[in-house]
Amino acid sequence: MSRSNTQPDRTDAASQSAASRKGQGVPVVHLLHEGLPLPSAEPSSGAATGHPADDARWMADPLPPEVLRGLPGWDQDFAALPGFVPTSLGGTPMLVARPDSGPSVEFIASSSPSASAAALPPVIVCGPCTSSLDVAHTLAAAGALPEWGAVLAVSQRAGRGQLRRPWESPPGNIYAALRLPAAGVFATETAAIALGCLFAEAFNALGVPVQLKWPNDLLLGDAKVGGMLIEEKRGVVLAGIGINVVSAPPPQALRQGWAVPAASLADRGISATPLTLWRHLVEDSRFCYESQVLRAGGADFVSCAEKHLAWVGRGVVVHGGEVGDCPGRILGLEPQGGLRIVISGREHILRSGSITPIPS
Ligand SMILES: Nc1ncnc2c1ncn2[C@@H]1O[C@H](COP(=O)(O)OP(=O)(O)OP(=O)(O)O)[C@@H](O)[C@H]1O
Numbered sequence: 484m485s486r487s488n489t490q491p492d493r494t495d496a497a498s499q500s501a502a503s504r505k506g507q508g509v510p511v512v513h514l515l516h517e518g519l520p521l522p523s524a525e526p527s528s529g530a531a532t533g534h535p536a537d538d539a540r541w542m543a544d545p546l547p548p549e550v551l552r553g554l555p556g557w558d559q560d561f562a563a564l565p566g567f568v569p570t571s572l573g574g575t576p577m578l579v580a581r582p583d584s585g586p587s588v589e590f591i592a593s594s595s596p597s598a599s600a601a602a603l604p605p606v607i608v609c610g611p612c613t614s615s616l617d618v619a620h621t622l623a624a625a626g627a628l629p630e631w632g633a634v635l636a637v638s639q640r641a642g643r644g645q646l647r648r649p650w651e652s653p654p655g656n657i658y659a660a661l662r663l664p665a666a667g668v669f670a671t672e673t674a675a676i677a678l679g680c681l682f683a684e685a686f687n688a689l690g691v692p693v694q695l696k697w698p699n700d701l702l703l704g705d706a707k708v709g710g711m712l713i714e715e716k717r718g719v720v721l722a723g724i725g726i727n728v729v730s731a732p733p734p735q736a737l738r739q740g741w742a743v744p745a746a747s748l749a750d751r752g753i754s755a756t757p758l759t760l761w762r763h764l765v766e767d768s769r770f771c772y773e774s775q776v777l778r779a780g781g782a783d784f785v786s787c788a789e790k791h792l793a794w795v796g797r798g799v800v801v802h803g804g805e806v807g808d809c810p811g812r813i814l815g816l817e818p819q820g821g822l823r824i825v826i827s828g829r830e831h832i833l834r835s836g837s838i839t840p841i842p843s
């Protein structure tokens with residue numbers, strides 16, 4: 484990843500330092516090349532034309548390598564990967580990019596999630612899908628997605644944000660679903676802010692000053708470049724993570740009234756490709772989680788998250804939370820990740836709702 488014309492390319496330095504700090508192998512990359520139909524129990528809507536793109540029975544369309552090669556950013560990612568080998572993961576046909584060293588896919592398919600997570604979490608790249616979260620829930624239920632393993636979709640037909648708000652998902656950006664350890668901070672209501680902090684750290688390590696907009700957005704300047712969503716099903720905790728790498732929706736496509744403007748990394752002069760950036764972010768986040776969050780305990784973690792919190796000391800408008808719509812000033816975070824905010828001279832802890840900045 485590089486900040487074109489303004490900063491040196493830090494990709495190589497960042498990945499080398501990340502790799503040496505972690506001492507772990509490179510994750511195996513899988514292509515979900517034959518797609519993933521909806522489970523047969525799910526009702527089908529729309530005509531079954533036989534073509535996955537027109538057929539609502541498909542959760543993820545097939546992703547032949549030649550299609551992947553034609554997508555923005557993926558052409559470069561694909562060229563950088565080693566050869567693909569057909570295999571099967573949880574009964575799903577895939578192509579696997581074998582890493583230079585380390586165990587192959589059979590290890591992941593046959594081990595318990597936590598055992599395999601210790602070694603090489605996979606990145607499963609899938610074609611256009613409803614949502615990478617749907618694909619990840621299905622693979623996790625089949626025992627095919629270990630902790631820190633991720634599904635990375637090239638695009639989504641029904642990307643979702645909080646409260647099922649639509650997430651614009653054209654090709655070229657990151658649409659990931661990351662399986663988190665279902666314990667500690669990730670098993671609590673603080674999960675989104677904790678993960679946001681880890682990702683902000685990882686971006687900052689690349690020289691990209693991403694901040695956290697409470698409760699679940701990633702900002703660059705005052706624009707939203709990404710969002711996070713935690714979903715839990717039958718003990719599986721997934722984080723849905725969207726990052727605008729090459730494009731962002733125009734203002735008219737955003738929630739009217741309350742949305743902050745959207746931007747992409749490319750809009751800010753930062754060039755990146757989805758898979759390479761994703762691998763850096765997740766490896767770095769995992770490293771920070773295991774070396775710092777796991778050992779530090781809650782309070783230290785909150786001070787770390789506060790370091791990345793956007794708009795501290797600034798006037799904001801609160802919408803839809805416990806306090807109703809009103810102006811306030813951000814103080815910081817409380818230990819469970821709630822937002823400390825002064826409203827009419829009194830401190831409140833916000834646990835739900837949205838904030839937008841008052842223009843200065
Ligand atoms: N690719 C995208 N990039 C940035 N913003 C997007 C994108 N797609 C959709 N959005 C906006 O994000 C919203 C979904 O995110 P979210 O549910 O977090 O709402 P929000 O408006 O950011 O509120 P909050 O402050 O509570 O997070 C959508 O309603 C839309 O306005």
Ligand SMILES: O=C(O)CCCC[C@@H]1SC[C@@H]2NC(=O)N[C@@H]21
Nearest residue numbers: 614642643644645710711723725
């Ligand atoms: O800001 C938000 O409300 C969170 C947006 C999360 C969007 C990502 S894109 C990848 C994953 N799949 C989805 O359907 N949603 C998340």
